[in-house]
Amino acid sequence: MIFSSFRFQIFLRVAFIGLLTMAFIWLIESNKYVSATIIFSVGIFSLFSLFHYVENTNRKLTRFIEAIKYDDFIIGFDADNKVGKSFRQLNHSMKEVLDAFRHTRKENEENLQFLDTLVKNVQVGILSYDDTGEVGLINHMAKKLLSLDNLAELNELSGTDPELYILLKSIPTGGNTLYRKNELVHLAIHTSRLRIRGRELTLVSLQNIRSELQQNELEAWQNLTKVLRHEIMNSVTPISSLVSTLKDMFEEETHADNEEQMSKETISDINEALQAIENRSHALKKFVHAYRDFTQIPKPALKPVKLATLLARIENLYLAETKASQVTLATELEDDEMTIIADDELLEMVLINLVKNAIEVLIDQPDAKVTVRGYMSDQLRPIIEVEDNGPGIIPEAIDNIFIPFYTTKPTGSGIGLSLSRQIIHMHGGTLGVESEVGKKTVFKIEL
Structure with a gap:
């Protein structure tokens, strides 16, 4: 319809110019120069009108193509009707095309912005x-x-x-x-x-992937301890029972009537040996129960916990001990209203263990100080740090301190830090350590 209209407009103008030309020739031959001059003027005007009509159309198409080429989709065509009513449909079609390009560009810009934000975060x-x-x-x-x-x-x-x-x-x-x-x-x-x-x-x-590696490590240790617990208990229980029975029988057989058959020194030695076996059996059972504690931590009951309240409980718990050992225990909070999602009892157990370890390494050290601080990371994840200004941890021990039953303390069980890391992993977080020998040690919980 558009092109038909365009051809029709051109045909009318060319036909009109043709008629004017014929009339001009006839008037010249008839020596009617005044009329010929008028017809000539009208013909010139018609030629100019034809040129202007075609030029406007070309200019409109050029603007349309350049708008696409240079992504200039702000330009409008609805208000431009200089080419005549026959091109209103062309104006409308051009506008629809530009609107489609504009919509596509907007979608692309939104997708680009989304991808940029995604990559950044x-x-x-x-x-x-x-x-x-x-x-x-x-x-x-x-x-x-x-x-x-x-x-x-x-x-x-x-x-x-x-x-x-x-x-x-x-x-x-x-x-x-x-x-x-x-x-x-x-x-x-x-x-x-x-x-x-x-x-x-x-x-x-x-x-x-540190968190994933630690989780796999914990699972491997748990599987090992389950096997060990089963096998050790199967052996220790009958031994302990047998030793107790043997001791009872020995006491019955060594009454006053039979004491001539065995010297008092021998009887004493046997009694001590049996007692030692019994004590060792109980110690081994206690050791196995430590394995059980490591493998049977309850699932965290997550709920909102105000960190200030939790840290205040830790402070009160160690008030007497820090005073006696002359260790300063301080808490620092970025925001007093800071709230975390955690099991407060399990998290308190972790903090107690970390603070206890810190206090123990600071005994008899001048200006001893333990600092527990809480803040939000750049990724808006809650961070809890326990820092002490003690002797630090040697690099050789850093890689091993979270391994179950590894300890550098004479009376330590090696369970505390392993349990603490496991509890934090069950919260979906990580527990790590950084240390400078002779300066400080920082245990960092990221939830």
Whole structure:
């Protein structure tokens, strides 16, 4: 309909000009020069009108194509009717096309903004660089995992973490590997290659799997302790019963009438030996019960807990002990109204264990201080830290202190820290430690 109308308008103008030309020739031949002049003027005007009609149409189409080319979808056509009523439908169609482009661009911008926000806030580090090592993308989590404020060139890593730099340069496309940055960061690294706008890019994902590794470690220890508990109890129970029976029988057989058959010293030695066996059996049973405690922690009953109230209970609990040992116990809260989701009884058990350990290492140390602080991380996750200014933990022991039954204390069971980490894992969090020998130790709970 549009093109038919356009052709019709052109045909009318050309036909009219043709008639004017014929009339002009006839008037010239008839020596009617005045009329011929008028007809000539009308013809010139008609030619100009035809040119203007076609030029306006071309200009409108050019504006439409340029609007698409340069993504300028603000331009409108409804109000532009200079080409005549026959092009109103063309105006409307052009507007619909531009509206469709405008809607598509808006959707693309929204999707781009969504992806940008997702990349920035996802809990996986994302890093991309080209063959020259120029970094095109690095999100917030990647900066955090790499302990960097920014990274423009990949070779900048060689100064801060040369081992990781060599690993990234050597890992094959599509490869996966693990890298332990420190006690708190265990990275799972995956690389892939892609081509964007003619550029070959390497895309690297970095994920801290420390929590998963710790969970697997705990499950392995639990399975082991279940087996040990079963086997030890099967052996210890009859031994303990047998020793008790033997002791009773021996006491009956060694009454006054039979004492001539056996010297008092021998009787005493046997009694002591049997007593030692019995004591050791009870100790072994107690040891097995420690295994049971490690493997049978109740499921946390999560509820809102005001951290200030919880820390006040810890302070009151250790008020007498800190006074006697001359250790200062202080609490620091970023917000007095800070509330966490946790099982307050289980979390209190963890904090008691951490504070108790801290106080014990500070005994007889001048200016001894234990600080329990609570705050929110950059990712809005609750953090609780227990810090002491004691002798610190040697690097060789840091890797082992969370292993069940490992202890550096003469009277320690080695269960406390393992239980504490397990409880925090059951809350969906992590428990880690950082220490500077001779300066301080910080246990960090992230929920």
